Amino acid sequence: MLKTPGSEAMYIQKVSLTGYRNLKDTTLMLNNGINIFYGANAQGKTNFLESLYLCASGRSLRTRNDSQLIEFEATESHIQVLVQKSKNIDRIDIHLKKEGKKGIAVNGIPLKKLGELFGTCHAVIFSPEDLNLIKEGPVARRRFMDMEICQMNMVYYYHLQKYYRILKQRNNLLKEIQKKPSLKETLFLWDEQLIDTAKRIIGVRSDFLDKLNKISSKKQNELTGGKDALEIIYKPNCTENQLQQKLKKNQQRDILLGTTQVGPHKDDILFLVNGKDVKQYGSQGQQRTTALATKLAEIVLIEQETGQRPILLLDDVLSELDKNRQNFLLESIGQLQMILTCTGIEDSIREYVKEAYLFCVENGTIRKII
Numbered sequence: 001m002l003k004t005p006g007s008e009a010m011y012i013q014k015v016s017l018t019g020y021r022n023l024k025d026t027t028l029m030l031n032n033g034i035n036i037f038y039g040a041n042a043q044g045k046t047n048f049l050e051s052l053y054l055c056a057s058g059r060s061l062r063t064r065n066d067s068q069l070i071e072f073e074a075t076e077s078h079i080q081v082l083v084q085k086s087k088n089i090d091r092i093d094i095h096l097k098k099e100g101k102k103g104i105a106v107n108g109i110p111l112k113k114l115g116e117l118f119g120t121c122h123a124v125i126f127s128p129e130d131l132n133l134i135k136e137g138p139v140a141r142r143r144f145m146d147m148e149i150c151q152m153n154m155v156y157y158y159h160l161q162k163y164y165r166i167l168k169q170r171n172n173l174l175k176e177i178q179k180k181p182s183l184k185e186t187l188f189l190w191d192e193q194l195i196d197t198a199k200r201i202i203g204v205r206s207d208f209l210d211k212l213n214k215i216s217s218k219k220q221n222e223l224t225g226g227k228d229a230l231e232i233i234y235k236p237n238c239t240e241n242q243l244q245q246k247l248k249k250n251q252q253r254d255i256l257l258g259t260t261q262v263g264p265h266k267d268d269i270l271f272l273v274n275g276k277d278v279k280q281y282g283s284q285g286q287q288r289t290t291a292l293a294t295k296l297a298e299i300v301l302i303e304q305e306t307g308q309r310p311i312l313l314l315d316d317v318l319s320e321l322d323k324n325r326q327n328f329l330l331e332s333i334g335q336l337q338m339i340l341t342c343t344g345i346e347d348s349i350r351e352y353v354k355e356a357y358l359f360c361v362e363n364g365t366i367r368k369i370i
Contacts, residue, residue, distance in 0.1 A: 010122060010308045011337035012052060013089065014082040019074035020096075021047040022364040031357040032084070035339045036349060039361035045341035048366065049125065049313045052339065055081045055092045056123035056311070057147060058104060058114040067098050075099075083121045085308065090120050115157040118150050122302050122310035126295045128320045133294070134279050134287045138268040145269065148298055149208050152305040156204045163197040167260055170194060175258040184255070191247050194263065199240045201264045209234040209269065211304075215297035216290075220273075223289050223328055228273050230290055237266035285322075292325055296332050314340040318349065 011032040018025045023044045037045050050061045050069075060069055070077040077096040082089050095103040104111045106120055133144060150157040170190040177183045213232040220230035238246045246262040247254075254260055271278045271294075273286050282290070302310045312333060318326050319342065330352070341361075345353060358369040 008086045010085050012081050013084045016080040019071045019077035024365045034352050034356035036356050037341045037359045043361045044364045045361045049315050051079050053125050056121040058117045066096050066102050115154050118154050122308050124299050124310050125313040126317050127315035131288050131291045133291050141269045159200045166193045171259050177255050195243045198264050202240050206234050215300050216293045219293035219296045231272040233270040235268040235270050238262050312336045312338045316341050
């Protein structure tokens with residue numbers, strides 16, 4: 001993979017875990033290149049990757065309830081990672097509590113808002129679930145889009161949070177109007193705020209997907225030897241110019257349903273392969289190739305936008321890909337730190353073992369082998 005001029009490597013140097021899911025308390029030093037965590041299913045491999053992604057994004061991969069991340073009999077959990085960037089090292093601490101909100105600190109300074117974490121550690125995760133990005137509903141694709149943009153654009157995160165706060169208030173008012181119709185006169189106040197914030201979100205999403213499309217199409221072309229052409233299209237629920245008109249047109253319906261029917265919270269992404277919707281008309285192989293090309297493009301885009309080469313987290317994804325796609329993925333990684341989980345040392349990664357740190361995961365215990 002070509003490096004962006006002036007970009008620099010980022011890697012997790014050290015990880016310490018206490019009371020996290022089923023994992024035994026541990027401290028690990030990681031390789032700045034390849035790290036392989038192997039073991040049978042349900043031993044804790046995905047939990048380990050989840051803890052790293054939590055430090056990059058502030059969010060779990062699998063749950064919105066932070067208390068579920070804490071070991072069953074424990075009351076709290078602590079995660080600490082040291083992130084090497086050029087000559088600097090950033091320390092990220094996350095403190096989870098069964099009762100109360102999680103605390104996040106960077107270099108010992110508590111963060112007041114989650115958005116302050118973004119950019120400290122850039123990470124791209126690729127799991128079997130990501131191969132279903134194409135087949136799943138719009139919610140999954142919006143989440144993918146928002147999480148990736150947030151890593152590169154902190155301002156976008158604040159606009160997104162503001163939008164959903166306004167949306168919640170507007171929906172509450174719609175329900176109140178059902179009981180007291182005179183309140184309808186105040187609806188325009190929320191509409192104005194919603195429109196202003198929505199326009200900012202639509203603009204950033206449009207720009208992001210335009211850039212992602214250009215890189216993904218090249219990756220798809222390389223993956224398929226020019227057989228399949230990929231196009232990623234942003235499908236906004238309504239354009240910036242349509243927002244005010246559509247809100248007014250849908251006002252009575254919104255009041256009847258008690259919820260807002262138009263806006264960025266209804267957006268979607270369309271993936272076309274050779275001009276056809278790959279979700280509807282593509283084979284499973286085409287869908288997986290499209291997801292892989294999109295993920296690889298994500299890595300390139302983060303590097304281009306931030307000047308940092310992100311950390312790549314691969315959660316047992318190689319077993320879901322055929323040999324050609326496995327080889328393409330591994331050869332595309334270049335000088336990234338890769339943290340990979342697998343059930344066994346498969347042929348596809350055997351040649352990388354000599355350069356890697358190898359860890360065995362069994363019953364929540366992580367043991368370094370090499």
